[in-house]
Amino acid sequence: MAPTRKRSRVEQARQYLTGGAVFRDDSDDELGYDDHPWEWVYGDDAATQMTQNATPRKRKAAEAAASLGRPIVAARMGRFVCRLGDTVLLKAEGSQAWVGIICDFFEDIEEGEKMAKFMWFSSEKEIRSKSTKRTDFLANELYISAAFDSNPLTTINGTAKVMSLGEFQKEFPTGQPKKNSRDYGKVFVCRRGCNTRTTTYTDEFPWEDVYTSAADIPALQHLVENQTKATRKRGPRAQKDEGDLDEFVVPDSDDDGIPKTPRKRRKLNDATTPTSARKDLNARKFLTPSHKRIVVKKALEFTPLGTRVLSPSVLSSPFQMARNQLHVSAVPAALPCREEEFQTVYSHLEAAITEGTGSCIYISGTPGTGKTATVREVVAQLQTQVLAEELDDFIFIEINGMKVTDPHQSYALLWQALRGDRVSPSHALELLEREFSTPSPRRVPCVVLMDELDQLVTKNQSVMYNFFNWPGLRHSRLIVLAVANTMDLPERTLSNKISSRLGLTRITFPGYTHDQLMLIIQSRLEGVPGNIVHPDAVQFAARKVAAVSGDARRALDICRRAVEIAETEAISREDEDAAAQPATPSRTGRNQGRAAGRVLNDTGELDAILPKRATARKGVVMIATIKQAINEATSSPLQQALRALPLASKVFLAGLLARIRRTGIGEAVLGDVVDEVRKLGLMSELQPVHDYLLAGREVEKGEHTSAVGGALTHLAPTLQAITPRSKSLSVRRDNKAARALGLQAAAIELAEAGIIGVEARHGERVGRVRLGVADEEVRLALGEDAEVRGLGLAS
Ligand SMILES: Nc1ncnc2c1ncn2[C@@H]1O[C@H](COP(=O)(O)OP(=O)(O)OP(=O)(O)O)[C@@H](O)[C@H]1O
Known part of the structure; x- marks a missing residue:
């Protein structure tokens, strides 16, 4: 929406600086109050065309002749003319305005808009770094920047006057133009250039010495770029500092006996969350999968004294460490097997932030394939780069479809992230638009992670x-990372036409293979002393999970549970040993060891609990332990x-489940589920399903079998409660079919058990159903069920 040019009379001449833009209400009638169209003024005919007295016909003819290969030197709207090199005010949101020098005029063919390219001035408000910004700014001071941007001519709001402090004081000895003068609110002082991202300034200069006309623009740009620090260019100092940095390298050691897939040496990144990345900057070393070094200075260190302080991790037991590291909420030091995906997301985001463009990446993949973890890791590393002043600042916000009660809340969350104000979703939508x-x-660019988009x-x-x-809108600088389980969700919900116009970048995360799952589990177990998880057990768990879903979350859960089982076994074995040898002096030691975690001998190896009898192997996760963990998972209530x-x-x-998979949407209309059941029934070769559906069809035709009919009569009042109020024909038909097949009764039973949720929303004609448990649970329980095998329930 182009800004309107009509202003009310209430907007009277005021000017001050706010939010980076100049806040001004102008009483000025420079552009007039009528909306004339903008017209180009071409090179040689400029004089003719600008003649105020020329008739529109003459002007048009002159323009047509001029447009044949002649450069545009100015633009006119009614009586207002602005030329290349002019300093103008641009109307931004509300009553704000930006000040820029016109560097170029051009026609945006796609949008059919007349455009200008501007070299921007920045106000003091725009400089985000509080610690390094200058404090000697004047009320009407602007800094010239080497930043350029294009905007439609319709955003031009008048001319601005920029001058040196000396000239300003000469011309306005009282410190500002008179309130009733034409200059009021339009005169600015410029004495320095600035890079607002690095908060570096040029030396002071008299404005008139550095800028007089359009011909000076390249030199001015050069001056600002040369005397300020560019964000992405690393100075010699930064490179020198790099040499002083420690590198944390995960050793490819084999000392725990677990054979490891050979891999590249990889530097550890101890970033946890994006927020903590901001705080914990000391002695960090990052390496992106493309081996780009991300450098952060090391903190000062004191020479350690004689006392040795044990870290809590040394004191805690290996079981505890393994459990913690295998926990799905733990943030791993690295994400093996996702290097390529990491790189794609990273370079996309980095480019969009640097170029100040909008972008939308659609990331899909089945659950537990590391989508969220990868995106968070990318953002954490980019934030570290921001802190190292190697990347432009950006805002990051996570919106999770599962966590918002109403999807429209996303608008309010986004607005709050951008501006810090809490407003209602509908108001936020207006403001965002x-x-x-x-x-x-x-x-400042804004990166939004929209997780669980399906919801x-x-x-x-x-x-x-x-x-x-929004990312496609010229001024948005919005980078959306949309994460969903379904590959073609945009097409399914927005139609092919719209989704292809949106030009999304798509990345698909495939399920992990068993080799990859092994690597993931092993990497999580790195640093855990003692061989408490046997390599065969890792392989077995990985194979079991890969055969079903390739879900890392599931593999980690199983292994963690297996470690718990092994831990319990180790404790009980200790107790047995203790009971067998009541008088041994070591008993106290063992008990103490148990209290403090486990006993570690002098070399830091696990002593008390490592199996001494090869046969028993209690206290170590073996294949049998994994089997037990899987069994437990499958025998939960x-x-x-x-x-x-x-x-x-x-x-x-x-x-x-078939419907959800087909639509990619987490809920379904009852009638659609019935249709799916019919389709499954047709395809199924299972006799029970055939019999069942046959009975249902007979009921549909009116030949009530006693069992189904009886159940229906019994359930009638409950059915009323969940079926739509509408009497529309199709709905009635759907419900009849559902009833006939006994599916409504099934739905009620499932809803009462909390396995599904059924809802007939106010004002809606159809009943909706959604899963109340993870679909993985259903697949796990019924995937190999003899009664329904082949109905697509296996993963
Ligand atoms: N390559 C990996 N290395 C180490 N851990 C991983 C890897 N991939 C996934 N994980 C872990 O598996 C768990 C699930 O990952 P994540 O939440 O990123 O999956 P997702 O694809 O976003 O799943 P969902 O679609 O269910 O949200 C997390 O604990 C994550 O740390």
Whole structure:
């Protein structure tokens, strides 16, 4: 939306600086109050065309002749003319304005808009670094920057006067133009250039010495660039410092006996979350998968004295360490097997931030394939680069579809991240629309991670559309990382036409193979003393998971549970030993060891609990331990309940999962689930399913079988509660079919058990169903169930 040019009379001449832009209400009638179209003024005919008295016809003819290969030297709107090299005010959101020098005029063919390229001035407000910015700024001082940007001519709001402090004082001895003068609110002092991102300034200069006309622009740019520090250029000092840095390298050691897949030496990154990345900068060394070094200065260190302080990790038991490191909420030091994906996301984001452009990356992949972990890691590393002053600052916000109660809340969250204000979702939407469609040349880029996107889509597609669309708007500088489980969610929900117009960059995360899962588990176990997880056990767990889903979360969960089992065994074995030898002096030591974790001998190896009898191997995770952990996972109360479901409920779940997989949306209309069940039934070769569906069809035709009919009569009142109020034909038909197949009864039973949620929203005609448990749980329980095998429940 181009800014409107009409201003109310209430906006009376005021000027001050705010939020980086000059805040001014101008009473000025320089552009007039009528919206004339902008016209080009060409080279040689400029004089003719600018003649105020020339008739529109004459002007048009002159323009047509001039347009044949002649350069545009000025633009006119009604009586207002601005030329190349002029300093102008640009209207931004609200009453703000930016000041820039016109460097070029051109036509944006795609948008059909007349445009100008500007070299920007920055105000003091725009300089974010509080610690290094100058404090001697004047109320109307601007700094010339080497930043350029293009905007439509419609955003030009008048001329600005820029001068040196000396000239300003000469011309306005009272310190500002008179309130009723034409210059009021339009005169600025410029005595330095500045790079607002690095907060570095040029030496002081008299403005008139460095700039008089368009011909001076290249030299002025050169001056600013030369005398200020560019963000991405590393000075000799930074390179020197790099030599002093420590490197943390994960040794490829084999001392724990676990054979490891050979891999490159990799520097450890101890970044945890993006926030902690900001705090914990000391002695860090980062290396991106492309082997780009990210350098942060090392903190001063004191020479250690004679006392040796044990870190808590040394004191805690190996089991404890293994459990912690295998926990899915632990942030791993590295993400093996995701180097390529990391690199793609990293370079995309880095380029978008540096160039100040918007961008949208659509990341899809089945659960547990490291999508979220990879994106967070990329952002953490980019934030470290910002702190090292090697990358422009950016705002980061995470919006999780599972965590917002209403998708529209995403608007409010985004606005809050951008501006810090809490507003209602509808107000936020308005503000965002305006923000992204009006110029604000140096807006800090904003990176949004939209996780669990599938959940944001279910209720209102406009949310997803907006978040995909905004990055493409000229002024948004919005970088959206949309993460979902389904590959073609945009096409399914937004139509092919819209989604292809959006030009999303797509990255797909494939499920992990068993080799990759092994590597992931091993990397999580790095640094855990004692061989408490046998290599065969790691391989077995990896194979089991890879055969079903390639889900790292699942592999880690199984291994963690196995470590817990082994730990319990180790403790009970200790107790047995202790009971067998009540008088041995070492007993106290062992008990103490148990209290403090485990006993470590002088060399730091696990002493008390490592199996001494090769046969028992208690206290070590073996294949049998993994089997036990898997069994436990599959014999949880939920798993048992799922397996004990009646056939109708199992078939219903198969239909629901099929529907969810087909649409990529986490919920489905009851009638659609019925359709899926029918399709599955047709394809199924299982006799029970055939019989079941046959019985249902007979009921549909009116030939009530006693079992289904009886159940329906019994459940009628409950059915009323969850079925739509509408009497529309199709809905009635769907419900009839659902009832006939016994699926509504199944739905009620499942809803009562909390396995699904059923909802008939106010004002909506159809009942909606969604899974109340993880779909993985359903697949795990029913994937190999003889009654419904082949109905697509296996992963
Ligand atoms: N390559 C890897 N190396 C180490 N840990 C990994 C790797 N990939 C995934 N993980 C771990 O697996 C767990 C799940 O990963 P993550 O949340 O990134 O998956 P996701 O693809 O976003 O899943 P979902 O779609 O369910 O959100 C996390 O604990 C993560 O640290």
